[in-house]
Amino acid sequence: MSEVVQKSKLAKQAAQSMGTLTTEQKNAALLLLADALVTEQQAIMEANSKDLQRGKESGISSSLLDRLALNESRIAAMAEGLRQIVELPDPIGDTLDSFDRPNGLRIQKIRVPLGVIGIIYEARPNVTVDAAGLCLKTGNAVVLRGGSSALFSNEKIIEVLHRALSRSSIPVDALQLILSPDRSSVDEMLKLNGLIDVLIPRGGHSLIQNVVNNASVPVIETGAGVCHTFIDESAQLEMAIRIAVNAKAQRPSVCNSMETVLVHEAFAARHLSALAGAFETARVELRGDDRARVLVHSMKVAEPADWSTEYGDYILNVKVVADLDEALAHIRQYSTMHSECIVTEHTANAERFLQEVDAAAVYHNASTRFTDGFEFGFGAEIGISTQKLHARGPMGLPALTSTKYRIYGSGQIRE
Structure with missing residues (x-):
């Protein structure tokens, strides 16, 4: 036996x-x-x-x-x-x-x-x-x-x-x-x-x-955690940096850490260099799309496979998007339905994001790192379920x- x-x-x-x-x-x-x-x-x-x-x-x-x-x-x-x-x-x-x-x-x-x-x-x-x-x-x-x-x-x-x-x-x-x-x-x-x-x-x-x-x-x-944070045009700079850096660098090896940050083009034009500097201080390697790399030349090129990769490491994809619609489309394509976040002061955009994103946990102005049984008050957790039958989330x-x-x-x- x-x-x-x-x-x-x-x-x-x-x-x-x-x-x-x-x-x-x-x-x-x-x-x-x-x-x-x-x-x-x-x-x-x-x-x-x-x-x-x-x-x-x-x-x-x-x-x-x-x-x-x-x-x-x-x-x-x-x-x-x-x-x-x-x-x-x-x-x-x-x-x-x-x-x-x-x-x-x-x-x-x-x-x-x-x-x-x-x-x-x-x-x-x-x-x-x-x-x-x-x-x-x-x-x-x-x-x-x-x-x-x-x-x-x-x-x-x-x-x-x-x-x-x-x-x-x-x-x-x-x-x-x-x-x-x-x-x-x-x-x-x-x-x-x-x-x-x-x-x-x-x-x-x-x-x-x-x-x-x-x-x-x-x-x-x-489920695996290919998690996103969308920084909207109206996001407060200090809050956006704090949330995004925490979501990636606080403990990158776990499934609720962020793998891609999506940045509204208007916010990126004003603040992407500051955001990239904060990630550089946190020792995070950035891989950007063409629009992001125009604004921050030090970024490496994000290859097509990167958008669906769960790094579990100090590596982050950066994509500049035109608006909330483009951010939602990207998340629909690459999300593993684990944890997704929007940073915005625009109430209607926040509500639309929370309503339309299909994930076990969706956040407004808070780090995806909170998707955890301990943080939800459940004590320890057995895992994060990304399926829809029996149990979902922590x-x-x-x-x-x-x-x-x-x-x-x-x-x-x-x-």
């Missing part, structure tokens, strides 16, 4: 009792997990240093190393995410609807766990903790398969969490980590109908598309539930 099948069977068995746990039992367990992360942070960072060393030796990019790295503040943030989940309402058992039928049947629609959730992700070890907290709070068992670049970090984190779970009401087997780095372990998870109830991929475009295209297990698709606790109907009768039969 393979590691994937063995651990999925253990998770499936544990899931049978997870739905019966009380909110108090689950919260107590999550607090134990949070405390254990802080208490054992040194051991976690030592394991993480092995992953970082391997990453440097294999030549992975600085942005991926940033995604991989753990320190005291990031571990503290992971623990805080768990504590925030404790403070959130438990959706399991919520009555979503209740009604009586003319024949006397009383029908209730309630939230229930999904069962066993499989999560396939890449280099960020904080996902291990986020996924564990959200899944366990919602009464789900979880099978995790992280990227090989974070293998030592993930293994140590799960070891720490398992020790904490052994002192709780949650069965240890409800949290599983696949250690095999072989791609065959991912391929096996995609076909485990009956053991895994739903799959959630988190990572780059190729990983997500592999899961979406090849899984027979149902998938909640999280997925917190309710997104990890299904529903069940309870029907109460008094002897009714159907004629």
